[in-house]
Amino acid sequence: xxxxxxxxxxxxxIGSNSSMRATVKGLGLSKMNSSVTLKDTPSIRGMxxxxxxxxxxxxxxxx
Numbered sequence: 001x002x003x004x005x006x007x008x009x010x011x012x013x014i015g016s017n018s019s020m021r022a023t024v025k026g027l028g029l030s031k032m033n034s035s036v037t038l039k040d041t042p043s044i045r046g047m048x049x050x051x052x053x054x055x056x057x058x059x060x061x062x063x
Contacts, residue, residue, distance in 0.1 A: 002039060002040070002062055003039075003059060003060070003061055003062070004038060004039055004040060004059075004060045004062060005039075005040060005044065005048065005057055005059060005060070006035060006036075006057070006058040006060055007029065007036055007037075007038060007048065007055055007056070007057050008029075008033065008034070008035040008056045008057075008058075009024060009029040009031070009032055009033065009034055009054060009055060010032070010033070010054065010055065010056045011032075011053070011054045012032055012054075013054065016054070020050070023047050023050050023051050024051055024054060024055075026047060027044075027047055027048070027055075037060070
């Protein structure tokens with residue numbers, strides 16, 4: 001069973017620094033309310049933690 005995250009961009013990156021914008025883009029999010037499903041890895045967790053104030057995260061457990 002591999003855990004996945006459903007990540008949604010709920011706040012704009014306008015006003016954020018360039019590294020925050022790059023992190024959000026690296027997660028595969030480009031526009032507001034866009035969402036993507038990502039595997040649970042340490043690098044993805046770190047990226048989510050860095051931009052947690054801009055994101056909504058749901059944990060999915062695939063059976």
